[in-house]
Amino acid sequence: MSLLEVRDVYKSFGSIEALRGVTFSVEAGSATALVGDNGAGKSTLMKTITGVHRPDRGSILFDGARIDELDPRGIRERGIEMIYQDLALAKMRDVAANIFLGREITRNVLGLKLIDHKRMESEAEKMIEKLGARVKSVKQIAGQLSGGQQQSVAIARALTFNPKLVIMDEPTAALAVREIEHVLDLIRTLKSHGIAVILISHRLTDVFAVCDRIVVLRQGAVIADDPTDKTSMNAVVSHIVGAA
Amino acid sequence: MTAAPRAARGGANWRVRLTSGVAFRFESLLVLAILVVAMAALSPYFLSISNFLNILLATATIGVLAIGATFVISSAGIDLSVGSVLGFSGVVGCLMMSNLDLPWPLGVVACIGAGAAAGLVNGFLITRGQIPPFIVTLGMLGVARGAGLVLTNGLPIYGLPAPIVYLGQGRPLGVPTPVIILVLTAAIAHLVLMHTRFGLYTQVIGDSETAARAMGVRVERQKVYLYTLSGALAGLAGLLFAARVNAGDPTAGLNYELTAVTAAIIGGTNLFGGRGSVVGTIIGALIMGVLQNGLNLLAVPSFYQQMAIGAVLVLAVWLDRVNRSEGRRR
Ligand SMILES: Nc1ncnc2c1ncn2[C@@H]1O[C@H](COP(=O)(O)OP(=O)(O)O)[C@@H](O)[C@H]1O
Ligand SMILES: [Mg+2]
Numbered sequence: 001m002s003l004l005e006v007r008d009v010y011k012s013f014g015s016i017e018a019l020r021g022v023t024f025s026v027e028a029g030s031a032t033a034l035v036g037d038n039g040a041g042k043s044t045l046m047k048t049i050t051g052v053h054r055p056d057r058g059s060i061l062f063d064g065a066r067i068d069e070l071d072p073r074g075i076r077e078r079g080i081e082m083i084y085q086d087l088a089l090a091k092m093r094d095v096a097a098n099i100f101l102g103r104e105i106t107r108n109v110l111g112l113k114l115i116d117h118k119r120m121e122s123e124a125e126k127m128i129e130k131l132g133a134r135v136k137s138v139k140q141i142a143g144q145l146s147g148g149q150q151q152s153v154a155i156a157r158a159l160t161f162n163p164k165l166v167i168m169d170e171p172t173a174a175l176a177v178r179e180i181e182h183v184l185d186l187i188r189t190l191k192s193h194g195i196a197v198i199l200i201s202h203r204l205t206d207v208f209a210v211c212d213r214i215v216v217l218r219q220g221a222v223i224a225d226d227p228t229d230k231t232s233m234n235a236v237v238s239h240i241v242g243a244a
Numbered sequence: 245m246t247a248a249p250r251a252a253r254g255g256a257n258w259r260v261r262l263t264s265g266v267a268f269r270f271e272s273l274l275v276l277a278i279l280v281v282a283m284a285a286l287s288p289y290f291l292s293i294s295n296f297l298n299i300l301l302a303t304a305t306i307g308v309l310a311i312g313a314t315f316v317i318s319s320a321g322i323d324l325s326v327g328s329v330l331g332f333s334g335v336v337g338c339l340m341m342s343n344l345d346l347p348w349p350l351g352v353v354a355c356i357g358a359g360a361a362a363g364l365v366n367g368f369l370i371t372r373g374q375i376p377p378f379i380v381t382l383g384m385l386g387v388a389r390g391a392g393l394v395l396t397n398g399l400p401i402y403g404l405p406a407p408i409v410y411l412g413q414g415r416p417l418g419v420p421t422p423v424i425i426l427v428l429t430a431a432i433a434h435l436v437l438m439h440t441r442f443g444l445y446t447q448v449i450g451d452s453e454t455a456a457r458a459m460g461v462r463v464e465r466q467k468v469y470l471y472t473l474s475g476a477l478a479g480l481a482g483l484l485f486a487a488r489v490n491a492g493d494p495t496a497g498l499n500y501e502l503t504a505v506t507a508a509i510i511g512g513t514n515l516f517g518g519r520g521s522v523v524g525t526i527i528g529a530l531i532m533g534v535l536q537n538g539l540n541l542l543a544v545p546s547f548y549q550q551m552a553i554g555a556v557l558v559l560a561v562w563l564d565r566v567n568r569s570e571g572r573r574r
Binding site for chain 2: 047050052071072073074076082084086087088089090091092093097101102103104106112113114115117
């Protein structure tokens with residue numbers, strides 16, 4: 001039984017068929033690359049897994065249980081975290097609030113659950129420090145951070161709650177070379193801790209460096225799904241552009 | 245990592261310290277001070293305890309509405325129906341107490357309940373019907389006003405039970421009851437907006453609805469709650485208004501939505517959502533109260549006052565724009 005199983009998933013937006021019967025699976029502790037041209041449906045597929053979209057047809061199983069009826073809250077509770085392509089940060093909130101967004105620490109005051117800002121700040125600081133992220137203060141407003149720093153906040157948020165699967169949608173797009181190396185190291189660390197990763201990236205060298213399996217999506221369908229050591233850069237490229 | 249936040253805090257100037265935690269716009273306090281000084285200079289009647297209590301009394305109704313507006317606008321929504329819902333709720337409550345002779349606590353519940361029900365309808369139409377808040381609440385502005393007029397044939401309902409009249413006209417320890425209710429409401433609202441998930445999610449929805457949804461915030465449900473809250477507060481304001489004039493007037497609260505939205509915006513609640521401040525809103529409501537009171541004392545006809553309020557709204561938004569493009573604010 002795989003950790004994640006996507007079975008024959010369809011999703012349309014009006015007349016646009018973004019996903020046309022996608023089937024693939026992810027093993028625990030493995031890194032799976034999802035590649036494909038712009039508009040192939042990669043982000044839509046991932047958002048369908050995280051509950052942002054509900055599939056029109058098909059099923060999604062995680063840890064052996066159906067999750068395609070759950071909302072994003074329920075799916076996060078099961079242990080799936082996603083670093084969204086647009087990062088999904090609240091730009092007017094500070095770093096700590098963003099890291100704990102949806103999972104605020106509260107304390108009981110006369111039966112009222114009040115947000116424990118202090119504890120969230122210190123926990124967020126620990127997380128940022130652990131990741132070696134260059135964010136000066138967790139009280140900084142997210143919208144005022146650089147692209148790379150915002151990325152670190154989104155990554156810190158995904159890793160704070162002990163996920164079993166981390167989905168990264170173009171996590172290196174806004175990063176400098178050294179920071180990209182950092183993300184790749186992070187993926188290796190996650191794997192070594194038994195945490196599965198799905199990586200969406202246009203940088204095939206990165207994909208080949210850290211992923212165990214490469215799934216190619218074209219026009220909403222899986223057209224190739226091979227172990228990394230059984231395929232080649234050329235083969236993947238031709239699958240992406242549709243030459244094969 | 246420990247030194248950095250401390251440095252940031254130490255570097256914060258007094259202005260930031262004054263407004264941190266309550267997040268109101270410092271300039272609004274300045275405007276209020278200037279306005280008070282100006283009015284004191286222009287009118288010999290302005291500077292007196294009794295006049296200040298008058299201002300506070302007038303501010304109470306608008307203030308309660310503006311607190312609702314603070315929540316709704318923080319979520320990048322708008323509720324244009326609050327003035328009409330105020331009138332409608334007052335009428336419903338008064339019908340219960342005067343015509344049906346029901347006990348006054350039921351009248352209180354009816355007032356607030358009628359407002360909440362109107363807000364609930366707004367919330368459902370906005371989320372389930374996917375109709376923009378602007379349109380839904382503009383429609384409710386018409387419907388609620390019309391309903392109030394239909395229920396009363398357009399005539400005020402006079403004569404409320406003594407406890408209700410006390411609610412509007414009483415002065416425990418010299419302070420008008422509506423002012424006490426405003427202060428209590430504001431204190432609770434401040435706590436909710438700044439220190440609970442409800443308040444945080446309200447602002448995050450206005451900041452980025454997609455981020456809120458992706459992180460598991462139940463956006464639709466939250467919006468229904470928000471418009472219901474706004475309606476319930478309009479109901480409370482309707483009760484205060486009716487209690488003050490000892491009548492259920494179907495034309496009560498006409499154009500109040502304009503003043504309420506203006507108070508919230510002047511106080512620093514972001515017009516496009518993401519950030520709100522109850523403390524700022526109360527300062528904004530006081531600005532509107534002082535302005536109206538001053539114009540009354542100066543015998544400026546009420547038609548001109550309406551123009552002044554509209555101008556203040558546009559001016560506040562424009563100043564915010566200028567301010568922001570200068571990069572002085574985040
Ligand atoms: N929320 C949406 N509403 C309408 N169309 C969408 C939406 N999200 C994605 N699409 C469409 O679905 C297709 C796949 O998009 P996407 O999943 O973002 O592709 P990718 O991430 O592979 O670049 C595109 O044609 C895109 O325009
Ligand atoms: Mg994408």
